[in-house]
Amino acid sequence: MIYTEKIIISGNILEHYQYPRSMFKDYKVIKKKKPKQEPEQLQIDFSIKNISKGKRNDNIARTRTKIKRLVNSNQDFDKFVTLTFAENLQDIKIANRHFNKFIMRLKYQYFDFKYISIIEFQKRGAVHYHFLSNLPHVKNSILSDIWGHGFVKINKITHVTNLGAYICKYLGKDGNNEKMFRKKKYFYSKNLEQPDKFFDYKAIQNLKDFYGLSSLKPTYKNTFNNKYTGDVEYRQFDLRNCDSLNKK
Numbered sequence: 001m002i003y004t005e006k007i008i009i010s011g012n013i014l015e016h017y018q019y020p021r022s023m024f025k026d027y028k029v030i031k032k033k034k035p036k037q038e039p040e041q042l043q044i045d046f047s048i049k050n051i052s053k054g055k056r057n058d059n060i061a062r063t064r065t066k067i068k069r070l071v072n073s074n075q076d077f078d079k080f081v082t083l084t085f086a087e088n089l090q091d092i093k094i095a096n097r098h099f100n101k102f103i104m105r106l107k108y109q110y111f112d113f114k115y116i117s118i119i120e121f122q123k124r125g126a127v128h129y130h131f132l133s134n135l136p137h138v139k140n141s142i143l144s145d146i147w148g149h150g151f152v153k154i155n156k157i158t159h160v161t162n163l164g165a166y167i168c169k170y171l172g173k174d175g176n177n178e179k180m181f182r183k184k185k186y187f188y189s190k191n192l193e194q195p196d197k198f199f200d201y202k203a204i205q206n207l208k209d210f211y212g213l214s215s216l217k218p219t220y221k222n223t224f225n226n227k228y229t230g231d232v233e234y235r236q237f238d239l240r241n242c243d244s245l246n247k248k
Contacts, residue, residue, distance in 0.1 A: 001025040003199040010072035010195040018233040068164030069195040077132040080157045084128040086150035095127035116188040120170045
């Protein structure tokens with residue numbers, strides 16, 4: 001598919017991209033195979049120090065964007081939970097194993113449970129987890145027993161207007177931590193609602209007309225340079241300000 005515009009809707013947030021030239025969706029680039037080198041000739045450094053700071057920041061920015069869209073698409077998140085380890089556990093692999101077992105226990109007890117979680121490190125170096133969820137009312141002591149490895153804190157977040165940014169601030173603290181190199185920085189349940197993406201010209205025009213984007217004031221706009229397409233115009237809208245929805 002060839003397109004020059006893209007719209008992504010995540011809950012109440014609509015993002016509009018305008019490209020200066022045609023883009024191709026589902027287009028695969030066939031790369032020429034490089035001749036194989038002998039093992040002793042391979043001198044590739046896969047350490048985090050060999051990855052440019054700009055590239056690492058780009059990867060974190062993409063991760064933050066994906067998390068924000070997932071959070072905005074699931075508007076029944078109403079609890080923010082923090083899990084810590086009593087011991088100074090710094091091994092991410094072991095910590096993730098405990099976290100996954102905890103999630104499995106919650107799914108067994110709460111059938112509709114869904115979540116999105118981010119890893120962070122305490123000052124002492126121990127792993128801990130922050131996650132948004134749609135858990136029903138549950139006592140802190142009960143959740144602590146299900147966790148079984150340390151302290152649990154449950155916060156209501158009905159006062160937070162931008163949940164995606166709220167949880168992503170924890171990602172920013174440790175995104176460049178060497179311990180997280182080539183490790184998953186976040187986890188989420190498979191039953192999350194996903195953002196809706198539109199590339200078709202007619203569908204995009206219909207959305208523009210329905211939401212009145214020509215007169216709706218964007219909450220954020222920017223022009224950024226894409227090395228493949230040139231300058232891309234980006235606008236973000238809060239659909240709660242849309243007249244066509246407010247009239248319903």
